[in-house]
Amino acid sequence: MDFTTHEKKEICIMKRIILLVLAITLTAIWANAQEYNIPQGSIRVRDPFITVDREAGLYYLITAGRSEEAVALKAYESRDLEMWREVGYVYLGENRWMKGVNAKSDHWWAPDTYYYRGRYYTIVTLTNQKEGRVNFCTLLRGGRKPTDKYKDTWIEGKPISLTPEGRQCLDGSLFVDSDGQPWLIYSAEWNGAEVQNGIGETWAVRLRKNLKGRMGEPIRLFTAADSKWNKRQEERNLVVDAPFLWRDERTGQLFCYWSSFVNDTYAVGRAVSTSGNVAGPWVHDEEPFYVNGGHQMLFRDLEGRLRMSLHHNNNDAHLKIITLTE
Numbered sequence: 001m002d003f004t005t006h007e008k009k010e011i012c013i014m015k016r017i018i019l020l021v022l023a024i025t026l027t028a029i030w031a032n033a034q035e036y037n038i039p040q041g042s043i044r045v046r047d048p049f050i051t052v053d054r055e056a057g058l059y060y061l062i063t064a065g066r067s068e069e070a071v072a073l074k075a076y077e078s079r080d081l082e083m084w085r086e087v088g089y090v091y092l093g094e095n096r097w098m099k100g101v102n103a104k105s106d107h108w109w110a111p112d113t114y115y116y117r118g119r120y121y122t123i124v125t126l127t128n129q130k131e132g133r134v135n136f137c138t139l140l141r142g143g144r145k146p147t148d149k150y151k152d153t154w155i156e157g158k159p160i161s162l163t164p165e166g167r168q169c170l171d172g173s174l175f176v177d178s179d180g181q182p183w184l185i186y187s188a189e190w191n192g193a194e195v196q197n198g199i200g201e202t203w204a205v206r207l208r209k210n211l212k213g214r215m216g217e218p219i220r221l222f223t224a225a226d227s228k229w230n231k232r233q234e235e236r237n238l239v240v241d242a243p244f245l246w247r248d249e250r251t252g253q254l255f256c257y258w259s260s261f262v263n264d265t266y267a268v269g270r271a272v273s274t275s276g277n278v279a280g281p282w283v284h285d286e287e288p289f290y291v292n293g294g295h296q297m298l299f300r301d302l303e304g305r306l307r308m309s310l311h312h313n314n315n316d317a318h319l320k321i322i323t324l325t326e
Helices: 005-033
Strands: 050-053 058-066 071-078 083-092 108-116 119-128 133-141 169-176 182-188 201-207 214-223 241-247 254-262 265-273 282-284 293-300 306-312 318-323
Touching: 050 108, 050 293, 058 083, 058 108, 071 119, 108 169, 119 169, 133 169, 169 201, 169 241, 182 214, 182 241, 214 282, 241 293, 254 293
Parallel strands: 265 293
Antiparallel strands: 050 058, 058 071, 071 083, 108 119, 119 133, 169 182, 182 201, 201 214, 241 254, 254 265, 265 282, 293 306, 306 318
């Protein structure tokens, strides 16, 4: 059967329309699969850190976990902080050293992800007993987007240590002061050999401008015993977790939010630097800032509201994001 030129053109147009409809249908199916269908409170996570991508208008939560063969970081994405979707793995510790991190006995904790000088970086706490490494904080280097793949930062075939070697350190967070100097703020563990009487401590150390190492000696900011509200969680331990610095843009005051226990319940405390500088001295609030949750961080959402993320209920930890009154 022969077709006229006009009929051939019509058939060609119909084929294009069918292909276009098919493409639109497949796109809709894909988009439906990418729905934000995970409620905030259903995300079981400890030590949550919210990263705001202001260019894309999105929020990210990058969590510590493990794949079948390696330690890993997994990302979640949200448009409104209420409903989330799983993006997938953004880091797999597939090299020999990282594969030595034992899933049952080693730590892989508290990833904090920051945008710094045009790239994203994650600071994470880990141990590797096989290599003789107690808790320390290392640096993973990402790309231009929060979900670009992260890579280890190495020195002499080992992951870089942002905290002093040989000390039991954890929960490192990044703070950049008014002079542009980056600092690592971290805890010295209450059960570490260096602390006294099982009392945890908060420390700070200057970092190189590229974040790949320390500058100078660390300074101690305060101990868990400097606060009146927190109580010993165990017979000898006085915990200090997750120190995070935040400068109030209105007043210029510099605050440190940190976590401990009150009446066996995880809680957030707050201290203010009377000098306005990292070195302090630091004066603590009389009462806890928040009870029944901890390992907090602060951020401004896309509407400019001050928010705090933390894991709620330390025994059944899940993501909680609250709005703070200013």
